[in-house]
Amino acid sequence: MKNFALIGAAGYIAPRHLKAIKDTNNNLIAALDKFDSVGVMDRYFPNADFFVEFERFDRYIEKIKRNNVNLDYVSICTPNYLHDSHIRMALRRGADAICEKPIVLNPWNLEALMDIEKESENKINTILQLRLHPSIIKLKQKITSGSKNKKYDIDLTYITSRGKWYDISWKGDESKSGGIATNIGVHFYDMLSWIFGDVQENIVHLRESHKSAGYLEFENARVRWFLSIDENDLPGRVKVVGQKTFRSIEIDGEELEFSSGFTDLHTKSYQEILKGKGFGLVDCRRSIDIVHEIRNSELIRLKGEYHPFVSKK
Structure with missing residues (x-):
């Protein structure tokens, strides 16, 4: 013990x-x-x-x-x-x-x-719990065993509604939270770099207090991403059923199902740490580099590859 x-x-x-x-x-x-x-x-x-x-x-x-x-x-x-x-x-x-x-x-x-x-x-x-999610592990195995020269086209969308309290709390202060991309997106960037390799391009199209969007190109993937805490960004079909969160990763037009399986990921993380197999500083370096660049990059006009949700703004 x-x-x-x-x-x-x-x-x-x-x-x-x-x-x-x-x-x-x-x-x-x-x-x-x-x-x-x-x-x-x-x-x-x-x-x-x-x-x-x-x-x-x-x-x-x-x-x-x-x-x-x-x-x-x-x-x-x-x-x-x-x-x-x-x-x-x-x-x-x-x-x-x-x-x-x-x-x-x-x-x-x-x-x-x-x-x-x-x-x-x-x-x-x-804690990089997405690396322990069964669907994510399965995806990594598929990508690793596939063609080394293939680039997958990915749309990442994550909308998790937050109330007025968010702006008053430390999370609404970018100097304390790192902003939206850091606060709610860093584990997605870690997962993407873990599976698809080093970053080759990092473009930011939208950077506001409640939402952010951009384009990331990895060795084996082109990723259009959109993150938001504004419930107005939720798709209509999600609002109709009263959901407050929408999480989607679409790979070459196919949806990756990973909405379940999150319950015990912290416990799994602790089990690995206690065995001396936890994720350390080297493991999270790529994601920290990504979010730092997102916070400090010049915004680029909407051209080329950008997430479809951005065009609605």
């Missing part, structure tokens, strides 16, 4: 990490969040110590270490801009880090963490 601490216990994604720690038969000894609405912990680890101040949390971690209680992992579910700092804290305390994506916002942050990881005896892991 390994000992875990968790930072960001009141966040949206924290319950998946709590469940994963529980499902893998491990123990949560401490949790931190500046917000105290963490009743979800009763379902998993009611006896874990809880802190609302980082200083007291950090002092507690140091104290238990002096009392020969080993902290093995720190799970990080905090806002994107804080990941870097909290990963460093985990390594300083002699623990491995398990961090939600995006692991950092900028490529140079990744390089600095690589140096720090080398200096420590610990590992930095990130």
Whole structure:
């Protein structure tokens, strides 16, 4: 049984990490969040110590270490801009880090963490759960075994409705979240680069606070992508049935079915990490490069390959 601490216990994604720690038969000894609405912990680890101040949390971690209680992992579910700092804290305390994506916002942050990881005896892991999705694994096997010279034509569309709270929260602040493409798109870019190879072209057609779109060309794929949190972008057939999310990946005109199978992907991620097979800094480098370029690229007029949803804007 390994000992875990968790930072960001009141966040949206924290319950998946709590469940994963529980499902893998491990123990949560401490949790931190500046917000105290963490009743979800009763379902998993009611006896874990809880802190609302980082200083007291950090002092507690140091104290238990002096009392020969080993902290093995720190799970990080905090806002994107804080990941870097909290990963460093985990390594300083002699623990491995398990961090939600995006692991950092900028490529140079990744390089600095690589140096720090080398200096420590610990590992930095990130959650890239799409790589563990059965349909995505099957697709990768198909592409890997196919022609090395073929380029697939792909339309990626992801619309996940968000309310007015989004703009007020840290997610609506690009300096903290990285913007739409980073916040809700980074795991798709990771999946695409994992399957289709290095990026050859990265063009941005639309970049607004609630939506973004562009064109990515990989070694084996041409991808038109569209991401949005505006429910007005939902297709009519989706609105009619009351759905608030639309997720689609179309490859050479065929829909990739991957709407199900997400339930236990965090638990699977933890199982691989505990076996020493987690995804590290090198694995997420391409996706961090992609989103950084999307944030900083010059917008290109609508010409050539662009997502059909953009023409409606």
